[in-house]
Each structure stands twice: as structure tokens, then as C-alpha cells.
Amino acid sequence: MPLTRKAYRAAILHSIADPAEVGIEASYEYFEDGLLVIDNGQISALGHASDLLPTLPADIDITHYQDALITPGLIDTHIHLPQTGMVGAYGEQLLDWLNTYTFPCESQFADKAHAEEVADIFIKELLRNGTTTALVFGSVHPQSVNSFFEAAEKLDLRMIAGKVMMDRNAPDYLTDTAESGYQESKALIERWHGKGRLHYAVTPRFAPTSTPEQLTLAGQLLGEYPDLYMQTHISENLQEVAWVKELFPERKGYLDVYDHYKLLGERSVFAHGVHLCDNECARLAETGSAVAFCPTSNFFLGSGLFNLPMAEKHKLNVGLGTDVGGGTSFSLLQTLNEAYKVMQLQGARLSPFKSLYLATLGGARALRLEDKIGTLQPGTDPDFLVLDYNATPLLSYRLKQANNIAETLFVLMTLGDDRTILQTYAAGNLVHQR
Incomplete structure (x- = not known):
């Protein structure tokens, strides 16, 4: 079987720990211009595009997304x-x-x-x-x-x-x-x-x-x-x-x-x-x-x-x-919109990074599958999403006012739904295209 290597370039965000245990800043990795590399059905590299591009063969198939965010499935x-x-x-x-x-x-x-x-x-x-x-x-x-x-x-x-x-x-x-x-x-x-x-x-x-x-x-x-x-x-x-x-x-x-x-x-x-x-x-x-x-x-x-x-x-x-x-x-995005309100009603806060954790790595840990899914760490399964910043006119306009990834993430979880999901990949295969 020929080796299959592909790369995906966009803003990339994933959880690496529970914010309740390590604090918000240490709980995630964000690459404003990131690259996700997949080799033979596994994630082989993740990082800044500027660091990874020179290490890849010139003829690699790279899909480049504008105004989009890649996250784990x-x-x-x-x-x-x-x-x-x-x-x-x-x-x-x-x-x-x-x-x-x-x-x-x-x-x-x-x-x-x-x-x-x-x-x-x-x-x-x-x-x-x-x-x-x-x-x-x-x-x-x-x-x-x-x-x-x-x-x-x-x-x-x-x-x-x-x-x-x-x-x-x-x-x-x-x-x-x-x-x-x-x-x-x-x-x-x-x-x-x-x-x-x-x-x-x-x-x-x-x-x-x-x-x-x-x-x-x-x-x-x-x-x-x-x-x-x-x-x-x-x-x-x-x-x-x-x-x-x-x-x-x-x-x-x-x-x-x-x-x-x-x-x-x-x-x-x-x-x-x-x-x-x-x-x-x-x-x-x-x-x-x-x-x-x-x-x-x-x-x-x-x-x-x-x-x-x-x-x-x-x-x-x-x-x-x-x-x-x-x-x-x-929609887990809509579910997180409700989760935020549950916390508000109890006088507690739900940060967007804790929300991301609950919907990805937290779920993987609950299922004892964190070595396979829930993050974009090299060695894990390539189950990931492409979220479209321009999915609806309101989302597009609102995200132009966002000043950082925390605000962008929170808006995606508040205004986002199935329309926000541009593509869904499972085991590296495109299984949904909006």
C-alpha cells in the first residue's frame, strides 16, 4: 500500500489538560497559522506552519482553510x-x-x-x-x-x-x-x-x-x-x-x-x-x-x-x-451554550477552554480513550473538524469583533450549530462536507 501523507493548514486549537487542574493557560495549544500532518491513518505532526512546512516533501498534498478553525472531533x-x-x-x-x-x-x-x-x-x-x-x-x-x-x-x-x-x-x-x-x-x-x-x-x-x-x-x-x-x-x-x-x-x-x-x-x-x-x-x-x-x-x-x-x-x-x-x-456546540447557562444559574463560570475540554479531551478521558481521540497530539487518531468562521452572516460579523482565541471560541459555542461544521474527518477520511 502506498504511503499516504496529507496536511491541513488553518488556525488549530486543542485541549491538552483539564483547566480545573492546570489552569486555563496550560490547558490548551493554539496555532494561529497551524499545520496538522497525517501519515498512514495517524496524526504525525502538529505545530506552527512556519516550523513544519520546511520539514515536509515539496509534493505533499496540503489543504489550506481560510477563516476556519481546526479542532478535535x-x-x-x-x-x-x-x-x-x-x-x-x-x-x-x-x-x-x-x-x-x-x-x-x-x-x-x-x-x-x-x-x-x-x-x-x-x-x-x-x-x-x-x-x-x-x-x-x-x-x-x-x-x-x-x-x-x-x-x-x-x-x-x-x-x-x-x-x-x-x-x-x-x-x-x-x-x-x-x-x-x-x-x-x-x-x-x-x-x-x-x-x-x-x-x-x-x-x-x-x-x-x-x-x-x-x-x-x-x-x-x-x-x-x-x-x-x-x-x-x-x-x-x-x-x-x-x-x-x-x-x-x-x-x-x-x-x-x-x-x-x-x-x-x-x-x-x-x-x-x-x-x-x-x-x-x-x-x-x-x-x-x-x-x-x-x-x-x-x-x-x-x-x-x-x-x-x-x-x-x-x-x-x-x-x-x-x-x-x-x-x-x-450539536455539542449548542449543548455547550446550555452548559454555560447551567453554570451561570449556580453563580459559577464556565470558561470556553473548559467547554472545549468537556467536548473533546474530557469526553475522551471519561471513555478512557485519551490516547486515541480528544486531542490532536501526534500518535492519535485523525478525528477532527473544520469550523467555518463565516458559517452564518451573524457569526461572520460577530467574529470580526473578537480580539483573541478565547472570545472566538466562546462565540462559536454560543452562536454555532451544525452550520458551523464545514467538514468532519474520522480516521483521516472526510465523512461530512457541508
């Missing part, structure tokens, strides 16, 4: 594939919303043709919005995951997904059993986990919809395959937290249910965590577990405000999640 640590068709459903809080909208929508995934159609739409939406890696809930049907992974594999995307395990407190047409959930998950793991850039996540929906038997078997799967992921929901809504207490009176609290069934660990991601307490944050951090912060969804369903400063105090890994369909946008 965005990482969505919590999203539901089967809810694509009900995004923006009106007027309920979490538990009623599940029964009124979510469960009927998810029932359609028993049909293979439907699952394939939605997987195609879903992946196109992710890429159009600059999301190159997502941690994805399927439905209870194995077909939902097979269709998603088949579509992701064709594009060589780094994606993580799992079949929902749900054997109680849901309609009969949408439940599995403890044993069938285990066996179906196991078959999907054998087929997909570690194939190309794909990973499997054991996916009990949330504690109320799984019996102790099912949660036991979910923990057993994690023991059988040591590098699996685990995803579920926690402490999203006060009614839900009270319900968990009723269902598991013998446990100390919501997190303790998952802890008891051995579901905490380095690749475990808990969505929401709006109503976690200090001790629970400490325990999540101690076990290497992560939380997906889903501001858009938390506003839309009236769930509450995630306490990011408390998570930072405990050095708890936090990623960002759109939570479509509770969230109303596939």
Missing part, C-alpha cells in the same frame, strides 16, 4: 439512537415522558428496516454536527445495535453502543428478561466489541427498569470481558431518585444500587448525576467512573442543574452529552 458521552424520531416531544418530566413518548418510539426497532433507516439518519446527524465519537443507547432489540454498528463500521468511526437491558417497569412489548438480556448482550459483544474502532457498552437502562437478577448479570458481563463499557442513568430527576429508594430500600442510595451490583469502574459512564451528593461524587471518582453532563436535556425535562464544581472538587471525570431525544439538539 467532538465526543458525545450520552445519546439515544432510538429517540431520534421523538426529539422535541412536548411537555412532560422524565417518568411521564418515558411512558408517553419514549417507549412507543423505541418499540419500532423490532423492525430491521426501521432500525437501519434510523441508524443512517442518526450517524449523518452526528457527523453533520461534528461528533466523531458517541456513547450510544440502543433499544432493547439487538437489531438496533447491529444496524448502528454496521453503519459506523462502513465509515471507520470510533463508536460505543449497547442494547438496553430492561426487564421490569416498562411495557411488555419492550422488556427482555434477565437471561435474554444477558445472552443477547453477550452475542453482540462477541460480534462487535473491539472490531475496528467499535466498542460495546453493557446498558441497563436505569435501576428502576432492571430487577436485581438483571443487574447481577450486567455486572457479570463486565467481569467476563474486562475492557467493556457500562452506561446507565443516575439521579436525573427527584421523582426517579425517590422511586429508586422505594425499589431498593436495602441500599444506601441510588449510586449504591449500581455499586452493589459491581457496575462502577473505569469504563462506566453515568448520565446526568444532577442530584448526586458529595459522597456519591467521591465514590464515582474513587472507582474511576465518569458522569455525562447533559445540560440541554436537563433544562428540557426540568430535571435540575448539574453541579460541575462539586465534580471538579472530587476530580471526577465528566464528559458532555446531548441526550437526544431528551436533549433537543445533536
Whole structure:
């Protein structure tokens, strides 16, 4: 196979550390006129164009972008594939919303043709919005995951997904059993986990919809395959937290249910965590577990405000999640717009560099993939975006007033959406062109 070397020239920005740990200035690298060099499917060099150009062969293929910013691909640590068709459903809080909208929508995934159609739409939406890696809930049907992974594999995307395990407190047409959930998950793991850039996540929906038997078997799967992921929901809504207490009176609290069934660990991601307490944050951090912060969804369903400063105090890994369909946008830029407001309402600040971190390197760390994605460091996968400063007339005019990269970044996250994404690259291949 001939060697393939390409370079991309533009303003380039990426996170290299958490601003909460090292301070803002040490948390990122910015090259006003930067060059990103890709060799055989890996990033081989990153730096100032003036430094790198003399080191490259004269005939190298260089793509030069004007009025644009290259960043790492965005990482969505919590999203539901089967809810694509009900995004923006009106007027309920979490538990009623599940029964009124979510469960009927998810029932359609028993049909293979439907699952394939939605997987195609879903992946196109992710890429159009600059999301190159997502941690994805399927439905209870194995077909939902097979269709998603088949579509992701064709594009060589780094994606993580799992079949929902749900054997109680849901309609009969949408439940599995403890044993069938285990066996179906196991078959999907054998087929997909570690194939190309794909990973499997054991996916009990949330504690109320799984019996102790099912949660036991979910923990057993994690023991059988040591590098699996685990995803579920926690402490999203006060009614839900009270319900968990009723269902598991013998446990100390919501997190303790998952802890008891051995579901905490380095690749475990808990969505929401709006109503976690200090001790629970400490325990999540101690076990290497992560939380997906889903501001858009938390506003839309009236769930509450995630306490990011408390998570930072405990050095708890936090990623960002759109939570479509509770969230109303596939865009992580729009999700960061909401995250900023969540912090404002709590009298706290969210710097644009912390936002960049949450959407890229923070998500990669939550998924234990920081050696592969989330930055543009040499040796990592070339998953990256080109953001267009002239995507809309207002954005173009506003960015002309920006005095530095911090202001530019904040404006992109406030006014930006899918239109801002000019191109999306995954594994060095162009997978979306606006």
C-alpha cells in the first residue's frame, strides 16, 4: 500500500489538560497559522506552519482553510439512537415522558428496516454536527445495535453502543428478561466489541427498569470481558431518585444500587448525576467512573442543574452529552451554550477552554480513550473538524469583533450549530462536507 501523507493548514486549537487542574493557560495549544500532518491513518505532526512546512516533501498534498478553525472531533458521552424520531416531544418530566413518548418510539426497532433507516439518519446527524465519537443507547432489540454498528463500521468511526437491558417497569412489548438480556448482550459483544474502532457498552437502562437478577448479570458481563463499557442513568430527576429508594430500600442510595451490583469502574459512564451528593461524587471518582453532563436535556425535562464544581472538587471525570431525544439538539456546540447557562444559574463560570475540554479531551478521558481521540497530539487518531468562521452572516460579523482565541471560541459555542461544521474527518477520511 502506498504511503499516504496529507496536511491541513488553518488556525488549530486543542485541549491538552483539564483547566480545573492546570489552569486555563496550560490547558490548551493554539496555532494561529497551524499545520496538522497525517501519515498512514495517524496524526504525525502538529505545530506552527512556519516550523513544519520546511520539514515536509515539496509534493505533499496540503489543504489550506481560510477563516476556519481546526479542532478535535467532538465526543458525545450520552445519546439515544432510538429517540431520534421523538426529539422535541412536548411537555412532560422524565417518568411521564418515558411512558408517553419514549417507549412507543423505541418499540419500532423490532423492525430491521426501521432500525437501519434510523441508524443512517442518526450517524449523518452526528457527523453533520461534528461528533466523531458517541456513547450510544440502543433499544432493547439487538437489531438496533447491529444496524448502528454496521453503519459506523462502513465509515471507520470510533463508536460505543449497547442494547438496553430492561426487564421490569416498562411495557411488555419492550422488556427482555434477565437471561435474554444477558445472552443477547453477550452475542453482540462477541460480534462487535473491539472490531475496528467499535466498542460495546453493557446498558441497563436505569435501576428502576432492571430487577436485581438483571443487574447481577450486567455486572457479570463486565467481569467476563474486562475492557467493556457500562452506561446507565443516575439521579436525573427527584421523582426517579425517590422511586429508586422505594425499589431498593436495602441500599444506601441510588449510586449504591449500581455499586452493589459491581457496575462502577473505569469504563462506566453515568448520565446526568444532577442530584448526586458529595459522597456519591467521591465514590464515582474513587472507582474511576465518569458522569455525562447533559445540560440541554436537563433544562428540557426540568430535571435540575448539574453541579460541575462539586465534580471538579472530587476530580471526577465528566464528559458532555446531548441526550437526544431528551436533549433537543445533536450539536455539542449548542449543548455547550446550555452548559454555560447551567453554570451561570449556580453563580459559577464556565470558561470556553473548559467547554472545549468537556467536548473533546474530557469526553475522551471519561471513555478512557485519551490516547486515541480528544486531542490532536501526534500518535492519535485523525478525528477532527473544520469550523467555518463565516458559517452564518451573524457569526461572520460577530467574529470580526473578537480580539483573541478565547472570545472566538466562546462565540462559536454560543452562536454555532451544525452550520458551523464545514467538514468532519474520522480516521483521516472526510465523512461530512457541508
